[in-house]
Amino acid sequence: MIIAVDGPTASGKGTIAKALARHFGLPHLDTGLLYRAVGRQCFLDGGNPDDPVAALAACAFSEGLLTDPELRSEASGGLASRVSVHPAVRRALYERQHAFAAQPGGAVLDGRDIGTVIAPEADVKLFVTASVEARAQRRFLEMQAQGRDVSLDDIAADLAARDERDRNRKDAPLVAADDAVLLDTSDLGREEAVAAAIAAVVARKG
Numbered sequence: 001m002i003i004a005v006d007g008p009t010a011s012g013k014g015t016i017a018k019a020l021a022r023h024f025g026l027p028h029l030d031t032g033l034l035y036r037a038v039g040r041q042c043f044l045d046g047g048n049p050d051d052p053v054a055a056l057a058a059c060a061f062s063e064g065l066l067t068d069p070e071l072r073s074e075a076s077g078g079l080a081s082r083v084s085v086h087p088a089v090r091r092a093l094y095e096r097q098h099a100f101a102a103q104p105g106g107a108v109l110d111g112r113d114i115g116t117v118i119a120p121e122a123d124v125k126l127f128v129t130a131s132v133e134a135r136a137q138r139r140f141l142e143m144q145a146q147g148r149d150v151s152l153d154d155i156a157a158d159l160a161a162r163d164e165r166d167r168n169r170k171d172a173p174l175v176a177a178d179d180a181v182l183l184d185t186s187d188l189g190r191e192e193a194v195a196a197a198i199a200a201v202v203a204r205k206g
């Protein structure tokens with residue numbers, strides 16, 4: 001069974017995807033991490049993430065970079081959003097994601113374009129959303145817990161800018177697949193959101 005989980009930043013899609021993978025015994029791929037690695041590599045190379053040539057060169061990042069905690073930072077998320085607009089970058093990362101989805105037994109992948117581009121054949125597609133306010137508040141608490149000095153307003157502004165870029169890019173924009181189940185987590189706690197996602201998968205798959 002292939003499960004595609006798409007949605008904007010801090011919607012809860014990562015938590016939901018991990019929990020679904022555990023529940024259904026499937027391997028999981030956080031595709032945002034690949035774009036974060038490209039953004040981070042581009043930065044380390046001194047390249048401009050808005051330049052398609054520099055961004056494409058950064059797709060040759062080493063596997064070890066995927067474990068760098070810096071990839072989880074807001075800065076890396078912003079760089080990822082910028083390199084991800086380039087069609088050449090999306091093409092370079094396509095095969096790895098598609099092969100992961102197509103492995104025997106299936107998989108859970110989360111990202112922005114899993115249900116529309118990477119695995120349109122997915123058995124179940126979830127599109128996870130939440131209000132900007134709810135997402136900013138979650139990210140703020142996460143960052144505070146990590147001891148980072150952040151402001152709620154800055155986080156909300158950053159989220160809104162990233163949403164705008166991810167939704168309006170020409171290639172593979174963030175959009176729900178026609179056959180996706182919509183899950184709004186604004187008023188749901190972690191356990192409720194996971195339970196709702198499991199119920200949606202069971203309802204689709206029987």
Ligand code: DC
Nearest residue numbers: 009031032035080081084111112113
């Ligand atoms: O899910 P995330 O916050 O780790 O993603 C970081 C950025 O990577 C996001 O703003 C857009 C890009 N991305 C993408 O374009 N396509 C994906 N499948 C996953 C992430």
